[in-house]
Amino acid sequence: MWAGVLVACASCYVLKLAGLSLPASVLQDARVQRTVPLVPIALLAALVATQTFSTGHHLVVDVRAAALAVAIVAVLLRAPFLVVVAAATATAALLRLI
Amino acid sequence: MIRDALGIGIATGAYALSFGAISTAAGLSLLQTCALSLLMFTGASQFALVGVVGAGGSVWAGAATAALLGSRNALYGVRLSSVLEGGWWKRAAAAHFVIDETTAMAIARDSPSESRLAFWATGIAIFTLWNLGTLIGALATHALPDPKVLGFDAAPPAAFLALLAPRLRAREPMAIALSAGVIALVCLPFLPAGVPLLVVALLVALFGVLRTRT
Numbered sequence: 001m002w003a004g005v006l007v008a009c010a011s012c013y014v015l016k017l018a019g020l021s022l023p024a025s026v027l028q029d030a031r032v033q034r035t036v037p038l039v040p041i042a043l044l045a046a047l048v049a050t051q052t053f054s055t056g057h058h059l060v061v062d063v064r065a066a067a068l069a070v071a072i073v074a075v076l077l078r079a080p081f082l083v084v085v086a087a088a089t090a091t092a093a094l095l096r097l098i
Numbered sequence: 099m100i101r102d103a104l105g106i107g108i109a110t111g112a113y114a115l116s117f118g119a120i121s122t123a124a125g126l127s128l129l130q131t132c133a134l135s136l137l138m139f140t141g142a143s144q145f146a147l148v149g150v151v152g153a154g155g156s157v158w159a160g161a162a163t164a165a166l167l168g169s170r171n172a173l174y175g176v177r178l179s180s181v182l183e184g185g186w187w188k189r190a191a192a193a194h195f196v197i198d199e200t201t202a203m204a205i206a207r208d209s210p211s212e213s214r215l216a217f218w219a220t221g222i223a224i225f226t227l228w229n230l231g232t233l234i235g236a237l238a239t240h241a242l243p244d245p246k247v248l249g250f251d252a253a254p255p256a257a258f259l260a261l262l263a264p265r266l267r268a269r270e271p272m273a274i275a276l277s278a279g280v281i282a283l284v285c286l287p288f289l290p291a292g293v294p295l296l297v298v299a300l301l302v303a304l305f306g307v308l309r310t311r312t
Contacts, residue, residue: 004157005130008147009137011165016140017193019175020182027176035306036173040142041271042278042302043167044262046295047146049279050286051153052255057287067252068259075263081113088256092249 063095107223111231118235120253123245124152135232142261143167149254150292159292166299174201181213195221
């Protein structure tokens with residue numbers, strides 16, 4: 001676990017440093033400028049989908065789907081980050097109690 | 099400007115509470131959780147690593163996802179390099195603070211000296227409160243018996259959604275997000291945990307590059 005954690009930390013630091021060090025021509029290349037901002041959109045969406053609708057290798061619909069629906073409402077109401085997360089957590093916990 | 103920096107610092111500190119909690123619930127130790135906030139110091143990547151590990155993926159799949167999410171920080175450097183001039187050691191120190199919030203605060207200023215001050219003030223405020231929040235969140239969750247009963251498995255998707263939402267203000271990003279979610283779910287049963295994320299990253303990179311050429 002530690003090795004993965006430290007390699008990930010080093011990679012993220014190198015990327016930040018690269019931005020300050022690489023020649024501007026590389027980073028201002030149209031393909032780079034267009035593609036890089038799309039990566040977080042796709043990855044975050046894939047994370048939302050897989051972590052809501054799967055357990056291990058199985059696709060499932062459980063209380064997490066309801067929690068996500070509550071989170072979507074909270075986001076649409078422009079709730080702060082912590083409120084979105086807390087609302088989803090509370091929804092899942094309450095539904096499991098019932 | 100200092101007040102703005104503190105305001106953002108406090109907001110991110112609150113958000114760090116949830117990171118500390120999610121990371122501990124995912125099975126990382128207190129020390130590993132704090133190491134991520136101290137050394138990685140870029141929120142979405144940290145959430146991604148612990149999210150993948152918490153869902154049963156390998157730490158390497160989590161690390162790859164974290165690095166891919168961190169690629170956007172390299173683009174911020176283009177807009178900051180004129181502000182953050184100086185020797186290599188100064189650049190090396192500044193690099194650690196190159197994240198969404200510090201970039202936004204720095205480029206919102208008119209003069210280079212104000213930008214520099216905004217960058218450092220925001221960076222120091224966030225770094226301090228982000229790590230403090232992580233520690234408190236991790237300690238609090240450490241004391242809990244069963245994170246799943248308490249709904250903690252629903253926390254990571256909500257966190258990713260909250261990070262994603264501000265990026266979805268047009269039709270194209272919305273379409274990309276929906277396709278990415280569907281593709282990840284379709285390949286999930288057939289690939290090792292965490293790998294569907296890398297497939298999605300590869301596809302969106304191809305899409306971006308091919309789109310630009312035409």
